[in-house]
Amino acid sequence: QAKAAGRNTVSFYDPQIQAEISQRAELETELRQAIDRNELELFYQLQFDHRSQPIGAEALLRWRHSEKGLVSPAQFIPLAEETGLIVPIGNWVLKTACEQLCRWQGNPLTAHLQLAVNVSARQFRQPDFVDEVESTLAQSTVPPGKLKIELTESTVLDYVEETISKMAQLREHGVKFSMDDFGTGYSSLQYLKRLPLDQIKIDQSFVRDIDTDNDDAMIIKTIIAMGHALSLDVIAEGVETEQQRTILEAYGCQHYQGYLFARPLPLTECEQLLQAGPKPVH
């Protein structure tokens, strides 16, 4: 009986698992080559102030796969983290973002924009991460205060001292820091007190139901009040509707990112949007 059940449930030659393993291996090989083949691309999602003026953008990674088309980061960042490929990929993201920031300096339409990049825990914890950013900045003419690094609470977890030290070194070069997905990790308040942050980014899971779920609304109201009391900039992500924006504004939120304002766009489309000016609200 037990043997029969075992036979049914445990199989090392399960064709589905085999298929998944080989797909993963294939994806890993392809991802390894993606940088050299110029298949990685940054999309830019603009961020806005309460008057719907663009204040910056977040760089969001895409992979233009020859057969699969545009692959979203959710489908390859976890693999990149597991395999360590996130380190060269993350360095490419940083370099590309800095080059973009330099180009934006030359145009009055874009010169004021900040650019935020996402940095994975594994990338941030590399012993030479600070050197890597410093040399990237040295190779370009990014003005201080324009490059922003987004970390998540999981990056900080168990490495508070190391994180504080790295942040402090990079802040001397004018790098700004934002806590991404704020409110979804552990010990938010402790980190908030200790880390030299510039911004907190309210996670989209709280924003989603802000107009129907009173708990989410009160959490957001509290995050905004707390952030401002601690002199932190507060930005809401995942803002999709006018109702959400109105409530956020009533709670004192000053900065917004979400489909209501702009989607993540290829560079040229993002620049076209800036050229056209913000779409009228209301």
Ligand code: C2E
């Ligand atoms: P994230 O940093 O929290 O980025 C926000 C995600 O929300 C993006 O997904 C963005 O496209 C999406 N989003 C923006 N506005 C809205 C909205 O109004 N509604 C909804 N439903 N979603 C919205 P995306 O581009 O698929 O990126 C997913 C995650 O992948 C990012 O989450 C970030 O954690 C990671 N990621 C993206 N680019 C990079 C990168 O260059 N390096 C690293 N390490 N991670 C990256």
Ligand code: MG
């Ligand atoms: Mg982010």
Ligand code: MG
């Ligand atoms: Mg986020």
Ligand code: MG
């Ligand atoms: Mg996220």
